[in-house]
Amino acid sequence: MSIDLQLDHNSAVLPHRQISDAIRQAIIEGKLSASEVLPPVRTLAQRLGVSRATVLRSYGDLVSQGYLDAAPGRGTLVAVRSFGPILPASPEQAHNCQDLMLSPYGQRLIQGEGPLESESGLAVVGRPPIGLVPINLWKDLICKHLSHRSDRRFATDRDEFGLKPLREAYCAYVRRARAVNCAAENVVVFSSRELRLNLLCRLLLEEGDIVAVENPGLPRIRQRLWTEGANVVPVRTDFQGLDVDQLKTLPSCKLVYVTPSHNEPTGAVMSPNRRRKLLDWAADTGAFIIEDDCDSEFRYDGRPLPSLQALDTKGSVIHISDCWKILAPVLKLGFMVVPDCLIEPVRRAKAQLEQELPAIDQLALTDFINNGHYEKSIRRLRSIYASRRKTTVDALKRSFGNSILIAPESAGLNITVRFRSTMPDREIVQLPASRNLLMIASQPYYAANPVRGEFVIPFAQLEEQEIAEGIKMLSAELLPSALE
Amino acid sequence: MTLLLNLEYSPSLPPFRRLADALRTAILDGRLTPGQPIPSVRSLSATLKVSRSTVLRAIDDLKQQGYLETSKGSSTRVCKELPPGYAADRVQQHDLPRVVRRFGREVRLSAYGNRLMEREAAHVDWQKIDFGGAPSSLAPLKLWRRLMARQWSDLEKLELAGYTTDPFGYRPLREALARYLNRARNVQCTAQRVAVFGTKRLRLDAIARVLLNPGDAIAFEEPGYPEAAALFSALGANLLPVRVDKDGMVVERLIQEFDKDQAIKLVYVTPSHQDPTGATLSLDRRYRLLDWARENRVFIIEDDYDHEYLYGAKRLPSLQGLDAGDRVIYLSSLWKILFPAVKFGFMVVPHCLEAAIQQSKYHLERSMPVAEQMALADFIDEGHLERYIRKSQSILAVRRRALLYALSKHLRDRVIIYGTGAGTHILVRLKTGLDDRQVEECAEQANLSLLSTRPFYRGRSPGDEFMISFANVFEDTVTNSVETFGALVNQQEMVLHSEPGA
Numbered sequence: 001m002s003i004d005l006q007l008d009h010n011s012a013v014l015p016h017r018q019i020s021d022a023i024r025q026a027i028i029e030g031k032l033s034a035s036e037v038l039p040p041v042r043t044l045a046q047r048l049g050v051s052r053a054t055v056l057r058s059y060g061d062l063v064s065q066g067y068l069d070a071a072p073g074r075g076t077l078v079a080v081r082s083f084g085p086i087l088p089a090s091p092e093q094a095h096n097c098q099d100l101m102l103s104p105y106g107q108r109l110i111q112g113e114g115p116l117e118s119e120s121g122l123a124v125v126g127r128p129p130i131g132l133v134p135i136n137l138w139k140d141l142i143c144k145h146l147s148h149r150s151d152r153r154f155a156t157d158r159d160e161f162g163l164k165p166l167r168e169a170y171c172a173y174v175r176r177a178r179a180v181n182c183a184a185e186n187v188v189v190f191s192s193r194e195l196r197l198n199l200l201c202r203l204l205l206e207e208g209d210i211v212a213v214e215n216p217g218l219p220r221i222r223q224r225l226w227t228e229g230a231n232v233v234p235v236r237t238d239f240q241g242l243d244v245d246q247l248k249t250l251p252s253c254k255l256v257y258v259t260p261s262h263n264e265p266t267g268a269v270m271s272p273n274r275r276r277k278l279l280d281w282a283a284d285t286g287a288f289i290i291e292d293d294c295d296s297e298f299r300y301d302g303r304p305l306p307s308l309q310a311l312d313t314k315g316s317v318i319h320i321s322d323c324w325k326i327l328a329p330v331l332k333l334g335f336m337v338v339p340d341c342l343i344e345p346v347r348r349a350k351a352q353l354e355q356e357l358p359a360i361d362q363l364a365l366t367d368f369i370n371n372g373h374y375e376k377s378i379r380r381l382r383s384i385y386a387s388r389r390k391t392t393v394d395a396l397k398r399s400f401g402n403s404i405l406i407a408p409e410s411a412g413l414n415i416t417v418r419f420r421s422t423m424p425d426r427e428i429v430q431l432p433a434s435r436n437l438l439m440i441a442s443q444p445y446y447a448a449n450p451v452r453g454e455f456v457i458p459f460a461q462l463e464e465q466e467i468a469e470g471i472k473m474l475s476a477e478l479l480p481s482a483l484e
Numbered sequence: 485m486t487l488l489l490n491l492e493y494s495p496s497l498p499p500f501r502r503l504a505d506a507l508r509t510a511i512l513d514g515r516l517t518p519g520q521p522i523p524s525v526r527s528l529s530a531t532l533k534v535s536r537s538t539v540l541r542a543i544d545d546l547k548q549q550g551y552l553e554t555s556k557g558s559s560t561r562v563c564k565e566l567p568p569g570y571a572a573d574r575v576q577q578h579d580l581p582r583v584v585r586r587f588g589r590e591v592r593l594s595a596y597g598n599r600l601m602e603r604e605a606a607h608v609d610w611q612k613i614d615f616g617g618a619p620s621s622l623a624p625l626k627l628w629r630r631l632m633a634r635q636w637s638d639l640e641k642l643e644l645a646g647y648t649t650d651p652f653g654y655r656p657l658r659e660a661l662a663r664y665l666n667r668a669r670n671v672q673c674t675a676q677r678v679a680v681f682g683t684k685r686l687r688l689d690a691i692a693r694v695l696l697n698p699g700d701a702i703a704f705e706e707p708g709y710p711e712a713a714a715l716f717s718a719l720g721a722n723l724l725p726v727r728v729d730k731d732g733m734v735v736e737r738l739i740q741e742f743d744k745d746q747a748i749k750l751v752y753v754t755p756s757h758q759d760p761t762g763a764t765l766s767l768d769r770r771y772r773l774l775d776w777a778r779e780n781r782v783f784i785i786e787d788d789y790d791h792e793y794l795y796g797a798k799r800l801p802s803l804q805g806l807d808a809g810d811r812v813i814y815l816s817s818l819w820k821i822l823f824p825a826v827k828f829g830f831m832v833v834p835h836c837l838e839a840a841i842q843q844s845k846y847h848l849e850r851s852m853p854v855a856e857q858m859a860l861a862d863f864i865d866e867g868h869l870e871r872y873i874r875k876s877q878s879i880l881a882v883r884r885r886a887l888l889y890a891l892s893k894h895l896r897d898r899v900i901i902y903g904t905g906a907g908t909h910i911l912v913r914l915k916t917g918l919d920d921r922q923v924e925e926c927a928e929q930a931n932l933s934l935l936s937t938r939p940f941y942r943g944r945s946p947g948d949e950f951m952i953s954f955a956n957v958f959e960d961t962v963t964n965s966v967e968t969f970g971a972l973v974n975q976q977e978m979v980l981h982s983e984p985g986a
């Protein structure tokens with residue numbers, strides 16, 4: 001590459017931003033010409049002393065902005081296009097924007113912060129590193145179904161809830177692995193995972209209705225619920241999960257969003273006692289519970305707990321999960337298991353919004369589950385992640401000893417740590433080592449009362465060597481200055 | 485195989501007993517089916533964190549009770565024949581509820597939910613006309629497979645594309661689309677304003693929810709696409725029907741009648757091939773509609789769902805391409821080309837709505853599968869799309885002629901044919917003594933792709949009006965089909981006449 005890329009480790013600009021800015025500048029100035037090949041991710045990462053994920057993010061940003069292309073077999077290269085700046089709306093049009101007469105929903109969308117910064121930091125979380133995605137197997141399944149001219153089959157099975165065989169396969173899986181109590185009729189396949197919450201909110205909520213969420217909990221979910229017009233109330237969540245007693249003090253709550261199998265970021269698993277209390281509360285008040293069970297398969301020790309839905313006898317729980325953790329980014333189907341009383345309303349709403357689901361993906365996934373690949377993939381990922389987690393914990397303990405607290409629950413794809421440090425969080429996440437570890441402050445997870453010195457490390461994304469080196473570096477950068 | 489059992493909630497029993505009970509419950513609940521192998525001892529002990537001897541004891545227990553069996557050299561399975569008293573057990577023993585019917589529970593739905601429950605949307609059996617006339621028998625699936633297969637070899641590219649979080653989709657695909665739509669439809673846009681949607685309906689929802697309040701008015705073609713009507717109604721919009729003639733939506737009427745009474749926020753229109761009449765919106769009306777929309781700050785949804793195939797008629801530029809006021813939201817898809825392999829829909833967003841629709845898309849569908857988007861970008865960029873359209877056009881032209889000939893030959897003065905200039909279906913009026921449903925039944929028996937236009941009318945339908953698809957017609961069989969259809973209709977009419985009181 002004909003440009004000299006230097007990283008400023010002391011800069012406040014994140015490294016991936018620095019890299020993409022430099023490359024973009026070089027393209028605009030003509031230092032990099034069309035079709036010029038950029039160094040492979042691994043090479044550049046090594047040269048700059050950053051993680052692969054950092055380089056991937058900068059290349060990814062540039063591809064999505066149209067500056068770079070990824071060409072099969074050739075690597076990443078400068079796109080053959082003219083790069084005028086994207087035309088801003090003319091002043092006249094900007095004026096129009098003010099009286100677009102948007103609906104309240106539209107206005108909230110515009111006012112909202114947009115995709116959260118924290119989320120862009122966590123964009124990697126939840127997906128498997130690409131090297132662990134069973135790409136070849138998936139390709140074979142897709143090609144197999146593309147080669148049958150089986151439109152008749154899609155045609156007769158066309159159904160807003162998804163292909164029957166897939167629903168049966170998934171139903172058998174969640175019954176087996178998560179003890180979810182359902183029949184195939186309760187299973188709804190979504191081509192868009194986001195649509196699940198969107199659909200439930202508009203079906204169940206009026207503007208201003210109270211929805212309870214965990215605090216701390218997923219920031220993205222709070223934002224989505226707020227956009228849907230909900231009055232989002234954060235409820236204290238400790239190491240036993242959501243505090244149901246606090247929930248009971250709310251005047252009227254229509255919906256609760258919980259992650260009983262594994263809270264982000266604390267990793268807390270909801271205790272059996274709290275589960276019962278939550279279900280009783282829902283049965284009494286008629287509220288619905290959304291159980292987000294997405295990464296529940298990743299528990300590394302301790303006995304796996306069945307889903308909350310498994311204990312529900314009153315039809316209060318809506319169970320959601322997906323295959324993102326195994327097949328991202330090639331497959332984006334999501335699943336929802338609805339209680340009987342919601343089947344018909346959900347069917348009607350689904351028919352309005354998403355009737356034609358990708359047939360080939362559904363057929364391929366059916367085979368994937370039925371042939372046992374799904375569980376095999378989970379097992380494989382689990383053992384890899386378990387050892388990455390262990391490496392992380394060991395390295396952290398070795399380097400930090402008593403000046404660090406590590407969340408005890410051994411589950412999920414992130415690990416939450418607390419440093420006893422005098423250095424401000426803002427500065428800690430800016431350390432080159434933190435960036436290599438993709439470490440972020442846990443503050444966005446808190447709707448109120450964030451904890452100082454608490455950080456999330458997405459260990460599942462990093463190779464063991466990267467983890468060990470990163471943590472060693474972190475201790476070198478952090479220790480002398482500030483640890484108590 | 486992973487099997488998760490619930491051992492947590494009966495703590496007074498010894499572990500092996502709890503495991504045996506849980507396994508039996510799994511069998512009785514049907515989670516493990518007769519003949520199915522159970523997970524190995526090692527795997528059970530690992531997932532449930534109990535010792536192997538506990539697992540062995542539990543399995544032994546269940547073998548004695550006749551629930552499990554081990555044949556030599558193979559794994560332990562659930563017995564094909566479960567012990568007697570199985571049904572009784574089913575009721576008594578399991579402490580986990582089986583799938584309980586819960587219709588009794590009261591559900592408080594939102595106003596939106598209640599609107600949905602009040603009235604089910606008119607059902608359109610698209611299968612009758614090959615899913616809106618998608619010539620799926622012509623779909624280039626082999627080519628598509630090749631393009632798809634190509635995408636998996638480069639992991640870095642897949643990973644990169646997977647990292648891009650723009651809710652409007654994979655950038656190179658959007659660029660390919662912007663160029664194609666500009667070439668083919670005179671659509672004026674940069675890739676920035678092209679949005680890719682995984683499914684078609686979400687496009688309408690993304691627009692409507694951002695713009696419409698319950699009670700807002702939306703002008704809608706009469707007859708018009710029923711599924712769009714249902715979506716808008718469910719959102720609480722007030723549908724204003726505007727008549728359609730041979731030049732498409734009667735824009736003059738829209739301007740004269742509705743402007744003063746009620747503020748209209750949106751117009752939904754299918755200008756290149758009106759759904760279902762097949763009319764093309766005239767150039768004059770296009771300009772009038774655009775001027776009126778600009779003055780009154782109304783947005784226009786141009787659904788260009790069926791622009792690919794034209795038979796002799798003049799091709800008019802899209803409304804979007806003529807629009808100088810930033811009022812048109814352009815929709816299109818490759819439904820008529822790659823169905824059923826690809827179900828993406830596209831939208832070209834006006835400048836002023838870019839931010840709002842981007843957000844709205846983010847909340848509906850944040851990302852789409854990458855391999856399909858990459859393959860589609862190649863499909864367009866390498867010229868396959870236009871080549872394929874040309875090729876199918878000539879095949880479809882033959883099919884269309886064959887159908888028209890057969891209809892006029894065998895149905896003669898029973899049939900009036902119109903709306904034949906474009907697309908993959910024609911519109912006919914059939915003079916029979918039968919009702920629409922009976923006509924549809926005759927057609928189905930005769931293997932003719934025919935659908936009544938009744939669901940397309942919000943008001944009273946004229947009746948006797950049908951769409952006939954020639955997308956999957958074969959020259960040598962269509963004459964037969966039409967002839968059989970004619971005969972069946974005759975026969976049905978005779979039956980009706982011979983019945984007393986008919």
